[in-house]
Amino acid sequence: MSVITAPAAAPTERPVSRLESLLRARELGIALAILLVFGLTTLNNHAFARVASIQQLLIGAALIALLGVGETLVIVTRNVDLSVGSIVGLSAYIVGDLFKYHHNMPVVLGFVVAIAVGAAIGAINGFVTTVARVPSLVVTLAMLYIVRGVDGLIVNGKTIDPGSIPKAFTAVGYRTLFGIPWLAIIVAVVVATAGYAMRSFRSSRDLYGIGSNPDAAVLAGIPAGRRVFTAFLISGSLAGLAGALFLALHAQIDVSGGTGYELAVVAAVVVGGVAIFGGSGTVLGAALGAVLLNTINQALVASRISAFWNGAIAGGLLLVAIAFDRWLSLRVARSLQSAEGAHRDL
Amino acid sequence: MTDQRSAPPVLVLDHATKRFGAVRALEDGSITLYPGEAHALLGENGAGKSTLVKILAGVYGADSGELLIGGEPVTFNGPGASRAAGVSIIYQEPTLFPDLSVAENIFMGRQPLGVGRRIDRAAMNRAATEIFARLGVQLDPSRVARGLSVADQQIVEIAKALSFNAQVLVMDEPTAALTTVEVGRLFEVIRTLRAQGAAVLFITHRIEEAFASCQRVTIMRDGSFVRTAPIEEVTVEDIIRSMVGRDLDALFPKTPAAPGEVVLDVEHLCRDGVFYDISFQVRRGEIVALAGLVGAGRTEVARAVFGIDRRTSGTVRVRGEALPNGKPLAAMNAGVALVPEDRRQQGLVMEMSIDQNVALASLRRLRRFGLIWRSRERELATTWATRLQLRFSRMGNTVSTLSGGNQQKVVLGKWLARNPSLLIIDEPTRGIDVGTKAEVHRLLDSLVVDGLAVLMISSELLEVLGMADRVIVLREGRIAADLTRAEADEDSIMRAATGQSPAAAA
Numbered sequence: 008m009s010v011i012t013a014p015a016a017a018p019t020e021r022p023v024s025r026l027e028s029l030l031r032a033r034e035l036g037i038a039l040a041i042l043l044v045f046g047l048t049t050l051n052n053h054a055f056a057r058v059a060s061i062q063q064l065l066i067g068a069a070l071i072a073l074l075g076v077g078e079t080l081v082i083v084t085r086n087v088d089l090s091v092g093s094i095v096g097l098s099a100y101i102v103g104d105l106f107k108y109h110h111n112m113p114v115v116l117g118f119v120v121a122i123a124v125g126a127a128i129g130a131i132n133g134f135v136t137t138v139a140r141v142p143s144l145v146v147t148l149a150m151l152y153i154v155r156g157v158d159g160l161i162v163n164g165k166t167i168d169p170g171s172i173p174k175a176f177t178a179v180g181y182r183t184l185f186g187i188p189w190l191a192i193i194v195a196v197v198v199a200t201a202g203y204a205m206r207s208f209r210s211s212r213d214l215y216g217i218g219s220n221p222d223a224a225v226l227a228g229i230p231a232g233r234r235v236f237t238a239f240l241i242s243g244s245l246a247g248l249a250g251a252l253f254l255a256l257h258a259q260i261d262v263s264g265g266t267g268y269e270l271a272v273v274a275a276v277v278v279g280g281v282a283i284f285g286g287s288g289t290v291l292g293a294a295l296g297a298v299l300l301n302t303i304n305q306a307l308v309a310s311r312i313s314a315f316w317n318g319a320i321a322g323g324l325l326l327v328a329i330a331f332d333r334w335l336s337l338r339v340a341r342s343l344q345s346a347e348g349a350h351r352d353l
Numbered sequence: 354m355t356d357q358r359s360a361p362p363v364l365v366l367d368h369a370t371k372r373f374g375a376v377r378a379l380e381d382g383s384i385t386l387y388p389g390e391a392h393a394l395l396g397e398n399g400a401g402k403s404t405l406v407k408i409l410a411g412v413y414g415a416d417s418g419e420l421l422i423g424g425e426p427v428t429f430n431g432p433g434a435s436r437a438a439g440v441s442i443i444y445q446e447p448t449l450f451p452d453l454s455v456a457e458n459i460f461m462g463r464q465p466l467g468v469g470r471r472i473d474r475a476a477m478n479r480a481a482t483e484i485f486a487r488l489g490v491q492l493d494p495s496r497v498a499r500g501l502s503v504a505d506q507q508i509v510e511i512a513k514a515l516s517f518n519a520q521v522l523v524m525d526e527p528t529a530a531l532t533t534v535e536v537g538r539l540f541e542v543i544r545t546l547r548a549q550g551a552a553v554l555f556i557t558h559r560i561e562e563a564f565a566s567c568q569r570v571t572i573m574r575d576g577s578f579v580r581t582a583p584i585e586e587v588t589v590e591d592i593i594r595s596m597v598g599r600d601l602d603a604l605f606p607k608t609p610a611a612p613g614e615v616v617l618d619v620e621h622l623c624r625d626g627v628f629y630d631i632s633f634q635v636r637r638g639e640i641v642a643l644a645g646l647v648g649a650g651r652t653e654v655a656r657a658v659f660g661i662d663r664r665t666s667g668t669v670r671v672r673g674e675a676l677p678n679g680k681p682l683a684a685m686n687a688g689v690a691l692v693p694e695d696r697r698q699q700g701l702v703m704e705m706s707i708d709q710n711v712a713l714a715s716l717r718r719l720r721r722f723g724l725i726w727r728s729r730e731r732e733l734a735t736t737w738a739t740r741l742q743l744r745f746s747r748m749g750n751t752v753s754t755l756s757g758g759n760q761q762k763v764v765l766g767k768w769l770a771r772n773p774s775l776l777i778i779d780e781p782t783r784g785i786d787v788g789t790k791a792e793v794h795r796l797l798d799s800l801v802v803d804g805l806a807v808l809m810i811s812s813e814l815l816e817v818l819g820m821a822d823r824v825i826v827l828r829e830g831r832i833a834a835d836l837t838r839a840e841a842d843e844d845s846i847m848r849a850a851t852g853q854s855p856a857a858a859a
């Protein structure tokens with residue numbers, strides 16, 4: 008057996024791996040951005056660094072971060088789930104309605120029902136996307152309206168008020184452990200679990216493969232349909248869980264609960280470094296993206312800047328994030344090309 | 354097969370056939386692979402090589418015929434089954450996951466697991482490094498696949514095949530996108546694989562590569578097996594003859610040309626990295642064919658002439674007037690028309706009606722008060738539909754309802770409506786059934802008789818020989834031969850296209 012070296016591999020190696028390390032540092036960059044926004048705002052308004060204020064920062068980001076976990080799973084496979092906001096609203100109302108008429112229902116059952124509602128809708132999303140091969144953008148957009156419509160029928164103009172919901176349930180929304188809100192702890196556990204799973208299991212690596220190159224995924228024998236279905240199922244279930252947490256947090260719910268969450272989630276996920284065309288990104292990045300957007304939001308309030316700027320800044324960040332990704336991939340493509348050209352001249 | 358080898362073959366494909374509707378893609382696919390041997394599969398474009406590969410890959414099921422692996426008959430119901438049987442395919446276009454690491458690309462779906470079914474990354478990277486060492490190459494298993502050169506991507510594909518303990522490696526034109534240095538490295542790797550007892554099936558259209566790296570050669574033509582022979586027993590001559598050896602059995606309606614003044618004059622046209630120093634002329638009343646293998650730069654030359662791609666240097670003159678660089682509109686206004694190879698993507702708007710498609714390139718002329726008048730569109734389209742004998746049910750139907758041949762007529766009509774002096778036509782009859790082919794050829798001939806200058810790109814030797822007044826053969830971006838109709842035959846064209854000079858072959 009002859010041993011030969013690979014001169015062709017060497018020139019492409021360096022620039023790409025440097026860019027790659029930039030990519031890897033994405034989570035770090037967002038964390039730094041959060042600290043920067045937090046620090047600057049605190050200089051301006053010291054109340055921003057109070058425990059209660061920080062608790063509010065965490066609580067405010069928790070639901071979007073939780074939805075971001077499911078959304079990341081879906082977007083990594085080159086799909087999107089726009090139905091999560093409606094699922095939050097429907098599951099929250101159904102649980103609230105149950106508590107209203109069965110006040111002694113166990114608290115755990117409230118969570119189970121919410122997750123089941125979300126899972127059922129997620130299953131429909133996944134089924135239509137993978138079996139009927141309808142683009143998920145269309146499927147989940149339709150589901151956004153359908154679920155909201157069903158929600159409207161069930162709600163029928165009523166509101167669930169705090170008196171109908173057991174204290175033990177709403178406690179989840181306001182209790183803290185060593186000063187950390189339960190809500191944030193629950194979401195952190197989900198993010199950590201999902202983040203670990205996304206790195207460490209074959210089936211979750213399949214998700215990245217499917218989004219990275221769908222044709223190659225088929226050739227590699229990945230059961231793409233089943234995996235994508237599971238991603239939607241999990242996204243729906245987490246949205247159901249988010250619905251229960253929404254109810255626990257606000258202790259009341261009407262027909263508008265969760266409206267517009269889907270876009271906030273997609274924004275957070277993309278700002279968090281999950282490629283909108285699939286294949287890369289982490290759950291942790293998505294969660295940090297949610298924290299960053301929420302921190303900016305509250306920083307504006309604390310700095311007494313008009314809340315109207317909030318949307319504009321979120322949008323601006325989104326553009327920067329996407330432009331950055333695009334720029335990165337162009338850089339990689341160009342460095343590859345010039346390296347190839349150099350070989351040809353040899 | 355007359356063979357005295359002691360080792361039994363690892364894979365035998367016997368008389369496999371495959372049809373797609375009315376099209377016979379494979380009439381007789383037969384091949385026998387022995388362990389420790391590299392086997393070249395040669396044939397022209399459309400000879401059925403790719404179909405044969407896809408049957409081995411389990412992508413297609415054969416309609417009839419037998420496939421034996423290790424002497425046992427097998428049927429594959431998918432790519433997975435083929436791989437499980439020890440057959441690994443390396444496609445021309447590597448199928449990697451750009452966002453995942455090199456090691457993960459190799460072991461996708463089979464990553465080494467540690468405690469609790471978790472992926473053991475360290476073990477995975479170690480295993481990848483081990484395979485690279487077996488291949489004698491250096492690649493960092495933990496880097497992402499994005500940005501790897503095509504050659505390195507192929508190495509990753511080969512490593513993947515090895516990780517399956519493949520006994521049979523099929524490489525579909527692996528050298529098409531490689532530089533000379535990289536081809537050399539690939540051959541080293543193939544030698545290493547053979548030494549380890551693998552059977553390698555090497556599909557190529559570069560005959561010299563068969564001689565450089567293979568022990569046995571099989572030649573296919575028109576979807577059928579022609580012959581298999583040990584490489585020492587054949588010459589380049591034999592192979593070329595077997596690849597193209599057929600008569601001009603189809604009649605081409607070719608009127609003897611009476612070339613007039615020069616319409617297109619291309620001088621020293623160059624596009625860095627694609628083609629170099631291309632000079633030729635096309636006269637009024639003649640068809641000049643650009644022949645050559647896929648990837649020789651034929652389409653690219655046409656695109657640069659038309660101004661779709663920018664040229665690095667050189668001049669293009671149409672009827673004495675120089676065309677500006679990279680401006681298709683200027684070329685159109687100078688009287689150049691381009692019928693692209695891919696009708697459905699580039700030649701037509703499939704969802705638009707027949708008359709709208711015909712009128713598409715003449716909208717400026719159809720305008721009145723700045724608006725397009727449907728009646729004028731319809732009128733123009735009707736004129737050309739009659740002249741081109743278009744077969745359609747209603748003008749308002751979308752072009753997607755037409756057959757391939759009639760779609761091509763719509764594209765032709767669109768351009769002819771502009772009354773061009775030069776027609777560039779890329780693969781005029783690709784995907785068109787035999788009956789309509791002759792009709793398109795007749796049409797081209799009558800246009801030329803009427804004084805049109807035609808630059809035709811074709812991969813079909815018969816079409817080139819039957820239609821062209823002159824044949825310019827490109828090889829690797831350069832003109833390899835400029836033949837008159839009398840000089841051009843299957844041998845001379847194939848020789849120039851594959852880079853075999855008559856002296857070297859003799």
